[in-house]
Structure formats: C-alpha cells, structure tokens
Amino acid sequence: MLRPLTLRPRRTNALTLTAYGHAGVVVRSDTYYSLGGGLIVRDGDEGRPSGVQSTSVPHPFRTAVELLAVCDQTGSRISEVIRDNELAGRSSADLNQGLREPWQTMRTCVTSVISRAGVLPGGLGVRR
Secondary structure, three states: OOOOOOOOOOOOOEEEEEEEOHHHOEEEEEEEEEEEOOEEEEOOOOOOOOOOOOOOOOOOOOOHHHHHHHHHHHOOOHHHHHHHHHHOOOOHHHHHHHHHHHHHHHHHHHHHHHOOOOEOOOOOOOEO
C-alpha cells in the first residue's frame, strides 16, 4: 500500500515491507531508510551500516524546507548542497562512480524500451 505523505520519525526517505500470512496476519514487517549514496539501513539497527564511518556534513538538513533554507543561506543550488554533503564521507571519484552505475542502468532500460516494436502490454492495444 503506497502512503506517499507518511512521515517517518527517523528519516523521510523510508520503505516499509510487510509480509502477511494466512487470514491476513502480519508475519513480519520491517522499515528501511535510505541514507543516501546507495546506503540502506533497517529500522532498529544501531548506527550506520557496517564499514561506514559516521561523518558530519557541511549542510545538515532533515526536510525539504530545511534544504531550501540551506540553499538560500549559502546561495547554492540543491545539487551543490547534496554533493558537498556526499563529499564529506567519500571521495569525488567514489561519488562519481556511485552515480554512474544507476545512470547506466537507466540508460540501458530506456534503450531497451524504445528499441522494441509491437503493442504495449494491457488491453488498450497501444502501439509502441
């Protein structure tokens, strides 16, 4: 069930997965938070993922409103603030590599889709 306006206490970028058994009984439910840079942590896990050092960032914020305030205060674009924060915990080369991988995956998916012929899935008969 998608609940896009639900705010979580720990971080706003969260995903809760729930498994249901017979008669709709919840078997397991876990919430995962994106820490940025491809790092994910499960709710209840202490600290940061193993192997990741805790780093203070130059432009801390918790909400979009706070992010925009940081941009106003520093005269920076959102992308500059995010990049500065990411570089507090990793090298520029590591950050760039981390961005290249999902970008290449997206490009591959788009290329695959636009090169196909035929009719789109579903009952409307829409031609590609």
